[in-house]
Amino acid sequence: MSSSNGLEDAVLLRSHAPYTLAGYAAFRDVIDRDGAVPARLKALFVAVTAIDRRYPDLARRELVRGVGLGLTVTEATAGIIVLSSLRGEGAALEFAQLVTSAMALGELPKPQQLPDAAPGEAVANFEAYFGTIPPPLAQLLRLVPRAADAYYLMRRGSIDANPLSPKHGELLLLAILAAGYSPMAATHVRGARRAGASDEEIAEAVLCAIPAAGVAAWMAVGALLEPAAD
Numbered sequence: 001m002s003s004s005n006g007l008e009d010a011v012l013l014r015s016h017a018p019y020t021l022a023g024y025a026a027f028r029d030v031i032d033r034d035g036a037v038p039a040r041l042k043a044l045f046v047a048v049t050a051i052d053r054r055y056p057d058l059a060r061r062e063l064v065r066g067v068g069l070g071l072t073v074t075e076a077t078a079g080i081i082v083l084s085s086l087r088g089e090g091a092a093l094e095f096a097q098l099v100t101s102a103m104a105l106g107e108l109p110k111p112q113q114l115p116d117a118a119p120g121e122a123v124a125n126f127e128a129y130f131g132t133i134p135p136p137l138a139q140l141l142r143l144v145p146r147a148a149d150a151y152y153l154m155r156r157g158s159i160d161a162n163p164l165s166p167k168h169g170e171l172l173l174l175a176i177l178a179a180g181y182s183p184m185a186a187t188h189v190r191g192a193r194r195a196g197a198s199d200e201e202i203a204e205a206v207l208c209a210i211p212a213a214g215v216a217a218w219m220a221v222g223a224l225l226e227p228a229a230d
Contacts, residue, residue: 004032004043004065006058027210032065036200037171040069041164045172045208048079049179051095052087053212058097062211063102078164082172084132085154115153124150129155129191159191167195171205174221181210181220189224199225 005028007013013021025069031042043066050059063076076099084092123141126133133141141148162169170192177185192202202225209217 004028004061004062008065027207030204031208031211035204036198037168037204038069040066040071041075041168041171042204042208043069044071044076045205047098047210048083048095048172049209050177050212051079051083051091051098052176052179054096056098058212060098060102063098067103073105074163075100076103078162078169078172082158082169082176085158086173086176089143110179117149117152122149125152125156126201130187132211159195165195167192167197167201170195171197174202175205175208178206178217178221179213181213181216185221187222189221199227 005025007024021073030047031039033039035042037045047059047062047066050056050062063071066076080092080096080099083095096223123133125136130137137148137151140151146191158173159166159169162172174185174188174192177188179187189202192205193199197205203222206218206221
């Protein structure tokens with residue numbers, strides 16, 4: 001398998017930037033190997049964050065690398081799901097197109113019937129997950145209740161009904177939020193911990209944002225990984 005470190009191909013960096021190349025190679029060594037998180041899922045995380053940051057060539061390279069490591073179409077679908085929620089239709093469809101062009105889909109199951117939210121189901125989910133109803137969601141419930149149900153359904157699709165485990169679904173969400181330097185990352189650090197993720201797993205997921213978003217992705221989230229209070 002070819003190297004995933006695209007910076008090695010930059011002639012000027014090879015001539016003038018040994019420290020930069022050494023540092024990036026060390027980051028890639030963490031990302032590319034099985035560690036706290038399996039390498040095939042880290043390849044998926046990198047690919048999804050690359051779509052988020054508008055680097056389709058990087059996304060394709062990482063997705064193909066993930067396939068070589070055993071990534072399945074079902075697992076890759078998690079990227080489409082999470083992008084649908086966090087980044088909307090455009091990013092989700094772009095990643096879907098990448099998956100269909102880079103992976104052998106095989107025979108797909110029949111389309112499923114779409115669920116709906118029962119009365120009070122969204123409120124119960126928000127309170128269980130967040131501990132309270134965050135102000136933006138409280139206003140959505142007040143002003144456009146149907147949209148609050150929609151938010152709940154997409155949240156459930158991203159975490160509880162994700163083809164990945166709830167833990168790895170949270171880690172994928174976190175990688176995308178880290179790539180966008182989003183304050184929402186704190187919510188999904190807590191969510192990942194509740195889903196059973198260790199801080200080492202959380203750290204590796206955040207590092208998967210570095211190829212697309214640089215070390216600033218870690219700086220946006222790393223301070224959140226102080227030991228959890230007993």
